[in-house]
Amino acid sequence: MNWQKRTAKCGEISLSDVGNEVIINGWADSVRNMGGMIFFDVRDRYGLVQAVIEPENQKELANRAKELRSEFVVWIKGNVRNRENPNPNIPTGMVEILVSDFGIINKAEVPPFEIKDDIGTNEEIKLRYRYLDLRRSIMQKYMLTRNKVYQIAHLYFYDNDFVEIETPVLMKSTPEGARDFLVPSRINQGKFYALPQSPQIFKQILMVSGYDRYMQIVKCFRDEDLRSDRQPEFTQIDVEMSFVEQDDVFSVTEGFFVKLWKEVLGYDLAEPFQKMSYEEAMTRFGSDKPDLRFGMEIVNITDIVKNAEFKVFSEVIASNGLIGLINAKGCASYSRKQIDELTEFAKKYGAKGLAYIKILPNGEINSPIAKFLTQEETGNIIKAANAEDGDLLLISSDKKYRALTILGALRIEIAKRSGILDSVKDKFSFHWVVDFPLFDYDEESNRYVAMHHPFTSPKEEDIELLDASPAQARAKAYDLVVNGAELGGGSIRIHQEDVQKKMFSLMGMSDETAEAKFGFLLKALKYGAPPHGGIALGLDRIVMTLTGTENIRDVIAFPKTTTGLSLLDGSPSEVDSEQLSELGISLALKEE
């Protein structure tokens, strides 16, 4: 061994080490050669500490130090001493190491970006050199927070009698839900495994087996397009419990988050979390994952304008639509251009246009639709919106849920633009959204699809609705929403075979298809399935919320780009034709 092993960690050297000899290992940070004094910092994942060489007394060391560059791997031996000029800005700033010997363990090329927190470097470069990106202290902080979440999750659930059981990564491809990633079978040519979208069915089967409290920190895979909070492979804290109702799942989950927030952030969350129905969330906030850290609630003005001589409104009302608004406080000063931007924004969500009423600071009304409204109607709108001089009312009229969704999106957009979101960034608003519809109508395939998943139990009182009007039936499904992000979701499952069959048939699945696709679950339900339910928590998003980062790539060590590429290892990639033929696969690539 041509280097000396560390006796201390860089970031942990403190005043109590003064007078002692230490050896540290790490990466050279900035080297500051003053001629008569040479300073350089040595960094490891615990922090950094200053080393000093005094050329007057240490000619040989000073000579060797000329070779030292940033990111070289080094060992340093020396005595810890008090600094003549302490630096209060860093944890080890009171002390320094007077080098008595050191060595370069390994040189490093000049990195493509500096290893420090505030770099504006392009995502592509950072991903290509992910090992350097991950060396930055902010990224290490993210990874260490993530590690804390693993440890606390394991401890918490273990302490509460949960059993961690691994479920297969190679499983059967099932219809419904996201697109599967497929894995060809060599031994069974022409057949494929799928990577799990979640261990849903396996954890239900484990309930049948009597493991009444299960948890697993597990990778899930969905072959869908990516977003800033979505990766094709992501991690869930997967939980399932037997002999429980919704409230039991809530209290176990809440206990976990209380512990997590306390131990990671020192933050006390109030229990129990608030609950809000899906209908209420949509009506008041235009979202099934509303951000409750601020108001700006949707105001329904359908009744106020029901007699207005305005074709756009009367047509919407005739077809049972909704006319609503949000009050963008103090935004009457928005220019034509800004309003146009908001209109374009609303169009992304299916809006045909966006009406507005400006209440100018002098009380004057400026609105392209004013001429269609009586003074009384305008006055009532302003009153309902609680509007004051200087406010801007944004009005959407459309099919009910589309209008609400548009207003909900505008609500967030206005909060972003006006700095409201920034002002609440240190707050946490945890709440449950409950009573989701059981089904969603899919226009494409002309059938009902499960809104949560096909194993979700309907609410007892809504079972009679199943035949007459499935769209009205509500599910025992719930989402955990934090600051406008869905951190988890779950449901009480169906544990009776006949109800499960009924669900499949309502979704337009024949008995044969249900048998072929989900027969193994249906069969298991026949052999003494206990009532059960659970939740899946998005670990990546939890870490995002804890660290305050906006992008899921920040909390995943080796993420994919928006197009699903891994720039570090260059996957996905072509494979040898031998590999394909062994699998019995030939390519039929789509032509342009």
Add this chain to the structure above:
RNA sequence: GGAGCCGUAGCUCAGUUUGGUUAGAGCGCCUGCCUGUCACGCAGGAGGCCGCGAGUUCGAGUCUCGUCGGCUCCGCCA
């Protein structure tokens, strides 16, 4: 499947609107000087397939088309 923004030095960006001398800046890098720095300072220096390919033009970083890549959003994501 669709939309928007971006691609110029190792990195971040200006220059593109209105085509025309030798394509600039900051940081980083290299060399020298400097005894308390810590984003050290000072002086000097190197460094460019203007993403790639066609086209228009006397002439393209700048205009057009295509293509590749990154980011964001809609659809999609039980």
